[in-house]
Amino acid sequence: MADRPEDGMSLIVKTVTRLTLGLILLYGLYIVLHGHLTPGGGFAGGVIVALSLVHLVLAFGGRSAWKRISHSGASRMEATGALGFLALALLGLTAGFFLSNFLPEGRAFELFSAGSIPLANLAICLKVGGGLFAVFAILTIFTAETTSPDGGER
Amino acid sequence: MTAYILCLILFGLGIYCAVSKRNLIKIIVGVAIAEYAVNLMFVLVGYRMGGVPPIFAAPGEAQGAMVDPLPHALVLTSIVIGLATTALLAAIAMRIYRKYGTYDVNEIRELRG
Amino acid sequence: MIALYILLSMMILGALVAIEVRSLISSVVAVGAVGLGLSLVFLLLKAPDVALTQLVVEIIAVIILIRATIRRRLPESPVSARPYGVLLGLGFAVLLVMVSLPALQEIPRLGHPYMRVAGTYVESGLQDTGAANLVASVILDYRAYDTLGEATVLFTAVMGVMAVLRNRGLKSGEEG
Numbered sequence: 001m002a003d004r005p006e007d008g009m010s011l012i013v014k015t016v017t018r019l020t021l022g023l024i025l026l027y028g029l030y031i032v033l034h035g036h037l038t039p040g041g042g043f044a045g046g047v048i049v050a051l052s053l054v055h056l057v058l059a060f061g062g063r064s065a066w067k068r069i070s071h072s073g074a075s076r077m078e079a080t081g082a083l084g085f086l087a088l089a090l091l092g093l094t095a096g097f098f099l100s101n102f103l104p105e106g107r108a109f110e111l112f113s114a115g116s117i118p119l120a121n122l123a124i125c126l127k128v129g130g131g132l133f134a135v136f137a138i139l140t141i142f143t144a145e146t147t148s149p150d151g152g153e154r
Numbered sequence: 155m156t157a158y159i160l161c162l163i164l165f166g167l168g169i170y171c172a173v174s175k176r177n178l179i180k181i182i183v184g185v186a187i188a189e190y191a192v193n194l195m196f197v198l199v200g201y202r203m204g205g206v207p208p209i210f211a212a213p214g215e216a217q218g219a220m221v222d223p224l225p226h227a228l229v230l231t232s233i234v235i236g237l238a239t240t241a242l243l244a245a246i247a248m249r250i251y252r253k254y255g256t257y258d259v260n261e262i263r264e265l266r267g
Numbered sequence: 268m269i270a271l272y273i274l275l276s277m278m279i280l281g282a283l284v285a286i287e288v289r290s291l292i293s294s295v296v297a298v299g300a301v302g303l304g305l306s307l308v309f310l311l312l313k314a315p316d317v318a319l320t321q322l323v324v325e326i327i328a329v330i331i332l333i334r335a336t337i338r339r340r341l342p343e344s345p346v347s348a349r350p351y352g353v354l355l356g357l358g359f360a361v362l363l364v365m366v367s368l369p370a371l372q373e374i375p376r377l378g379h380p381y382m383r384v385a386g387t388y389v390e391s392g393l394q395d396t397g398a399a400n401l402v403a404s405v406i407l408d409y410r411a412y413d414t415l416g417e418a419t420v421l422f423t424a425v426m427g428v429m430a431v432l433r434n435r436g437l438k439s440g441e442e443g
Binding site: 183210222231237 | 275
């Protein structure tokens, strides 16, 4: 990666971040997808996905990281999650009442079971992860423009 | 009973900090501690002595009595809403700092403007 | 039970440190410690879902609070409190004790919950929804309206942060 070496944290942190970023993202997706079988669910998994992106921004510094991730993508991710959850709720109307669980429930203890619960978990993950990363993105950009006149960058 | 009283002491400490401190960051810290105490109270009410977590491990195995799952659902929602509240408070505090140059509530009150 | 009381006492000590210490960064780190202790208490109370969520949410809350605190020109908080602040705080504490003592007689003893509605969830949860995790079935099937409300609150909070932290003059084409 051709970023300036004095941006962000030290070289050790950057190397470890390159190795563990994908692992944290994968772990968050695992917790979301198995939300109906093991502890976790959409909220915890969504926060972990947001944490992996926050890790990227913190380790590589503001200026290098924002060239690679777009912060309007976070708003789009959040909106997709919210609309997905509403779509699932409205589709439940076809099966009787608003927010009903309309897909067939397979056998218990399998990955594709429990009706629309895994899909709702995915929608919640997108919403929570996108929303928290958007909040962090706004705070980072705001902070970068209000460095006090006596102290510059670290 | 002792656990309930300790939880109420934590809540009282949080509200005392939010009411009587002069610095905006300390006020946010007080609100956060009060939120922790409220979530703890919910989960304490739903605890069963010698219970198991409310997850089925394998079909057909005798588990024992389960802990109440309803407070867990309410507290999950409440934790994420508490995070959203803390983030909004921190954003407002940063905005106030940019406009007035200080976090001190007394000085901000004098610079009405 | 002894472990529960020890952890609760350490959380109260951490809260006292967060309230009384003068440096703001130490205060935020102490709140992080209280949150981690809370996550351990949730594990002791047999609530693994809640413990996992509390742990990761605590991490993000400390990151956001440190972003608000670091590199500001007033790193220490002044010593005196607001006028009548301490009096108000102590008055509230006395009121809390007076109101809560009759209420504490009414709620069930620690360890024997009533579980009137949740009894039906526990008995028929696996057949009705097919989910092995009962908390997930309560959130997303029996009480899905609460989850919809929570999604709305989170959306509103993100809108609020975007509206508050808006830059008047944007630098070099960065869009908010």
